[in-house]
Amino acid sequence: MKASEEEKKHPMENLLRMDRIPHIWCPGCGIGNAVSAFAEAIKKIEYDLDEICVVSGIGCTGRVAGYIKTDSFHTTHGRGIAYATGVKLGNPKMKVIVISGDGDLSAIGGNHLVHAARRNIDLTVICVNNFIYAMTGGQVAPTTPRTAFTTTSPFGNFESPINIPRLAEAAGAVYVARWTALHMRRLTDSIVEALNKPGFSFVEVIAPCAMYYSRTNRLGDGLNMMKFYYDNSVIKHGEPTENVDIGFQEEIVIGKFIDRERPTFSESLKSWQQENKTGKQGGID
Amino acid sequence: MKAVENIFLKGKHTLSGFEACAEGALSAGCRFLGYYPIRPSFEIIERFINRCSDVDGVFVQMEDEISALAAVLGASWTGRKSMTVTSGPGFSQMMEHVGLGVMLETPCVIIDVQRSGISEGLPNAVGGGDIMQARWGSHGDYEIIALAPNSPLEMFELTVRAFNFSERFRTPVVILSDVVIGRKKEEINIPDQKDIKIKKRKYYKGKKEDYLPFKYDEKDLIPPMVDIGQGCRFHVTGLTHDERGYPVMSDSCQEWNVHRLVNKIRLFSDQIIEVEEDQTEDADVVIVSYGATSLDAIKAVKQARDEGIKAGHLRLVTIWPFPEKRISELARKIDAFVVPEINYGQIFYEVERCSRGGAETLFVHHASSQVGQSADILKSIKKARGNNK
Numbered sequence: 001m002k003a004s005e006e007e008k009k010h011p012m013e014n015l016l017r018m019d020r021i022p023h024i025w026c027p028g029c030g031i032g033n034a035v036s037a038f039a040e041a042i043k044k045i046e047y048d049l050d051e052i053c054v055v056s057g058i059g060c061t062g063r064v065a066g067y068i069k070t071d072s073f074h075t076t077h078g079r080g081i082a083y084a085t086g087v088k089l090g091n092p093k094m095k096v097i098v099i100s101g102d103g104d105l106s107a108i109g110g111n112h113l114v115h116a117a118r119r120n121i122d123l124t125v126i127c128v129n130n131f132i133y134a135m136t137g138g139q140v141a142p143t144t145p146r147t148a149f150t151t152t153s154p155f156g157n158f159e160s161p162i163n164i165p166r167l168a169e170a171a172g173a174v175y176v177a178r179w180t181a182l183h184m185r186r187l188t189d190s191i192v193e194a195l196n197k198p199g200f201s202f203v204e205v206i207a208p209c210a211m212y213y214s215r216t217n218r219l220g221d222g223l224n225m226m227k228f229y230y231d232n233s234v235i236k237h238g239e240p241t242e243n244v245d246i247g248f249q250e251e252i253v254i255g256k257f258i259d260r261e262r263p264t265f266s267e268s269l270k271s272w273q274q275e276n277k278t279g280k281q282g283g284i285d
Numbered sequence: 286m287k288a289v290e291n292i293f294l295k296g297k298h299t300l301s302g303f304e305a306c307a308e309g310a311l312s313a314g315c316r317f318l319g320y321y322p323i324r325p326s327f328e329i330i331e332r333f334i335n336r337c338s339d340v341d342g343v344f345v346q347m348e349d350e351i352s353a354l355a356a357v358l359g360a361s362w363t364g365r366k367s368m369t370v371t372s373g374p375g376f377s378q379m380m381e382h383v384g385l386g387v388m389l390e391t392p393c394v395i396i397d398v399q400r401s402g403i404s405e406g407l408p409n410a411v412g413g414g415d416i417m418q419a420r421w422g423s424h425g426d427y428e429i430i431a432l433a434p435n436s437p438l439e440m441f442e443l444t445v446r447a448f449n450f451s452e453r454f455r456t457p458v459v460i461l462s463d464v465v466i467g468r469k470k471e472e473i474n475i476p477d478q479k480d481i482k483i484k485k486r487k488y489y490k491g492k493k494e495d496y497l498p499f500k501y502d503e504k505d506l507i508p509p510m511v512d513i514g515q516g517c518r519f520h521v522t523g524l525t526h527d528e529r530g531y532p533v534m535s536d537s538c539q540e541w542n543v544h545r546l547v548n549k550i551r552l553f554s555d556q557i558i559e560v561e562e563d564q565t566e567d568a569d570v571v572i573v574s575y576g577a578t579s580l581d582a583i584k585a586v587k588q589a590r591d592e593g594i595k596a597g598h599l600r601l602v603t604i605w606p607f608p609e610k611r612i613s614e615l616a617r618k619i620d621a622f623v624v625p626e627i628n629y630g631q632i633f634y635e636v637e638r639c640s641r642g643g644a645e646t647l648f649v650h651h652a653s654s655q656v657g658q659s660a661d662i663l664k665s666i667k668k669a670r671g672n673n674k
Binding site: 017019020050051053055058065066069070071072073074075076079081082083084085086087088089090091092094109112113115119265271273276277 | 286317319339340343345347348349351352353355356357358359360361363364367381384385389509512513514515516517518519520521522523524529531532609619
C-alpha cells in the first residue's frame with residue numbers, strides 16, 4: 001500500500017525548516033531529543049506559531065534556532081537571553097524561547113541568565129547541558145564534572161562545576177526543572193509547563209556529546225550515554241537545588257525543582273508607566 | 286489623557302545638548318531604550334526615561350553594555366525604533382553587537398558621549414578618542430555611519446537624522462558626541478512634530494511565505510524588512526548567510542554577503558556626507574574639526590583672519606563615511622590642513638590620507654584642558670603658513 005503524501009511528511013514539518021535538513025548534529029547527539037521535545041511542547045500549547053520567537057546563542061545547541069520554523073535568531077555567543085529580552089519587551093505578545101548550550105548560557109552568558117531571572121522577564125530558557133564545549137573541539141566547560149577528561153583537562157578536570165538549576169533559582173527563576181534527553185514525555189510536559197508559566201522559566205536537558213565528551217572519557221556511543229544518564233537518574237520533584245550537583249558518571253537528580261509566582265518585568269513596567277503618564281503639554285522643561 | 290502629539294516640545298526651549306538629544310530621539314520615534322548607566326551620558330537616559338511613558342516607550346537597564354545593545358537589536362526587530370546611550374568604556378563593550386547589528390542589518394542608534402580614555406580614563410573630561418573605534422571597533426569589514434553634533438540644536442537634529450539613516454540604510458548609526466556639547470545649554474527652536482521629516486522603515490509587502498530576509502533591491506541594495514510576529518517566520522544569523530538568512534559556509538557566500546553590506550553605504554555615501562565650510566574659497570590653511578573642537582576652531586579662524594592670514598574651516602557633521610572627495614579637492618587648492626583633535630591623531634590620518642600629499646597636514650593635540658581655548662590651533666595655523674611661504 002502506498003503511503004499518502006501526508007503520511008510521508010515529517011510529523012513536525014510545520015515547525016521545522018525542512019529545507020535545512022539534514023542538520024549539523026553528530027549521530028548520537030542529545031540536542032535532537034531536546035528539539036523534538038520542544039516541538040512537541042509547542043504543538044501541545046496550541047499557540048499561534050506566528051507569535052513564537054526562538055533565540056539562540058552560539059555553539060552546537062546555538063544552531064537550534066536555525067531549524068525551527070518560527071521567527072528565529074541566531075545571535076552572538078552567550079547573548080541570546082539579552083537579545084530575547086529586547087524582543088519580549090518590544091512585542092509582549094510574543095512567546096519568546098531561548099535554546100542554547102551550557103557553556104553559552106552559564107559561562108559567557110551567565111550574567112544575562114542571572115539578571116533575566118532576577119527581573120523575571122517572561123522567557124523560557126531551554127539549556128542543553130552536555131558537560132563540554134563541543135563546537136570548539138571538546139574543551140572543559142563550567143559544567144564539566146570533576147575528574148572528567150576533556151581536550152583541555154587531559155589529567156581530569158580539577159575545577160568545581162556550576163549547578164545551573166541552583167543558580168537559576170537563586171537569581172529568581174519562577175520555574176526550574178531538569179530532565180535527561182531520554183525522558184522525552186516528562187521533558188515535553190515540563191517544557192509545556194514552562195511555556196505556560198508567566199515569568200522566567202528554566203529547563204535543563206542533560207544530553208550526551210557523542211563526539212568529544214564520549215571519546216575523551218571512553219563512554220561509548222551516544223545511545224549508551226543517553227541510556228546511562230536515564231538509568232542513573234532519580235526523579236525528586238521539589239528537591240532543594242543545593243542537592244542537585246552532578247558528579248562524573250554519578251547519579252543525576254532530575255525533576256521539577258521550583259514552581260512559584262513572582263510579578264513579571266512587563267507587568268511591573270506596565271503598571272508603573274500607567275501611573276506615571278503625564279500627558280503634559282510640552283512635557284518637562 | 287491628552288493626544289500623544291502634545292508631549293513633543295515645539296518652539297523655543299532652553300535645553301542642554303543631552304536634553305535635546307533625548308527630545309530628538311522621542312521626536313524621531315524612538316520607543317525603546319536599552320542602556321547601562323555610565324558617566325557622563327546618563328543625563329540623556331534620565332530625560333528619555335522620564336518622557337517616554339507618555340508615548341508608550343519602553344526602557345530597560347541591562348546588566349552591562351553588551352546586553353544593552355543586544356536588547357536594542359532584539360527590540361528593533363519588533364518594529365520599535367531603538368537606541369542605546371553610552372560612553373567610552375561602554376562603547377568598547379558594545380562592539381560585538383555593532384557587528385551583529387551590521388550583519389543582521391538592524392536599524393538602531395548608538396549615542397556615544399566620548400570621554401577621556403584609555404580604559405576608565407578621566408570619566409568627566411571631554412574626549413575624542415572613539416572616532417576610529419566607531420569606524421573599526423568590531424572585527425571584520427564593514428561600513429558605519431557616524432555623526433558629530435556641535436550644538437544642542439544639532440544634538441536634536443542629528444539624533445533625528447541618525448534614526449532616519451539607520452532606517453534608510455538598515456544599519457547601526459553612531460552619534461559621536463561629547464560632554465562639552467552635551468552640557469552646553471542654548472535656546473533652540475524645535476520644529477513642530479509634523480514638520481520633522483521621519484524616514485520610514487522599508488517593509489516587505491509580498492506574500493508571507495515568500496519572504497527572504499536578505500533579498501535586496503538592486504537600486505538601493507537594501508533588503509525590505511519585516512517585524513517579529515508578523516507571520517513571515519524568518520530566520521537570521523550572524524554567520525555568513527544567503528538571501529534566505531541561512532548560514533552558508535563558503536567563500537563565495539562570504540563575498541556575496543559582505544560585499545553588499547559595504548557597498549550599501551559606500552556607494553551611497555553622497556546621501557550621508559555633510560560638511561560645513563566657512564571661508565574655504567580663498568583659504569591657504571583649512572582647519573578640519575568636529576564636535577567640541579570645532580567651537581575653538583571657529584575662534585581660531587576668526588583670530589587668524591584678523592591677523593591677515595587666509596584661514597578657513599571645514600567642520601565634519603558626518604564623520605563616517607569620511608568626506609574623501611572634498612578633502613582631496615581642497616588639498617589641491619590650499620597649502621595646509623590643520624587638524625585639532627582631543628586625541629593623539631585619528632581624523633588627522635584620514636585627512637593626511639585624502640590630501641594625498643597635495644597639502645601639508647598638521648596635527649594639533651587639543652587636550653581636554655585646552656577645550657575652550659584656541660591658542661594652540663592659532664599657533665599651528667601660523668606654523669603652517671610659515672612652512673608654506
